[in-house]
Amino acid sequence: MFEQMIGQSPSFEALVRAARLVAAIDVTVLIVGETGTGKELLAQALLQHSQRAGKPFVTLNCAALPVSVAESELFGHRKGAFTGAVADFSGRLEAADGGTLFLDEINSLPVPVQAKLLRFLDSGEIQPVGARSTQRVDVRIIAATNANLAEKIDAGEFRRDLYYRLSVVPLEIPPLRDRGSDIELLLRHFIRHFSQTHDILPAEFSREAIRRLCSYSWPGNVRELRNFCERVAILQEGRVVEEKDIPEVVGSFAPKALSSPQFALPETGLELEQMEMDFIRQALQRTGGNRTRAAKLLGITRDQLNYRMQKYGIA
16 A cells, blocks of 8 residues: 555655554554545555554544534444434444544544543443443544644644544645655656556656646645546547646646735725624625535635634624
């Protein structure tokens, strides 16, 4: 699995060296990285080079969990524990017994469930919802986050003690914009991969196209680059992709320059916090309270929106 992690930049090689050392030691790991950097791939590599290789690898996306079922999904429940619990249910921790549980977007785990996860990390025991006794399971936890947990802790959205318990060994994946020397390597790797996958002639990049692509910031990181390469492999089969072809494939890479400010600052000044509160309320009203869509309108992440709503007391 480590061989599938392509990169030669110093920051990336340092990450892989640290991960290889950590893989063989049965400790909790916290993977930190922006969306698209390959956190789950790193988690799988840790598993494959650990003592738990070949044993269960269970994943749970905490951001996709409704609060009402988060505890049951993680710890399981007993028949009759709540309305709809018509049978016993083994949670993800029990399913991962003997192996590894990968908790993606751990920052989204509800605070009450965080407390119960902390107890498991300290004791190795779980108590399903509705159960009268605990049971012991042997599970290694690998967690991942794309959020700033320090901000989450300050906002009261993440337990400080759980953070310390999870980050026994933190591994931070550098964003692709900080791995400039790896971009060309990744472009060529993915073009070969998709040419073989789709059984088509491989495309090639001219030196000018490579320079253009290496100057792009790749905000979606390796995932964005991978998707771009698949489109190029299919649409430009067997061709040499020139710099002029890039906008036709994926849209212009050049940042749009502003000839003048988008908003004029009044001569009398303004109250920035009040303006931010007004924009948040407008976005929520326009989207019918949908925070994901409201955050998109505002150009921020859902986590950032939640933090600002709590900061300003916006319900």
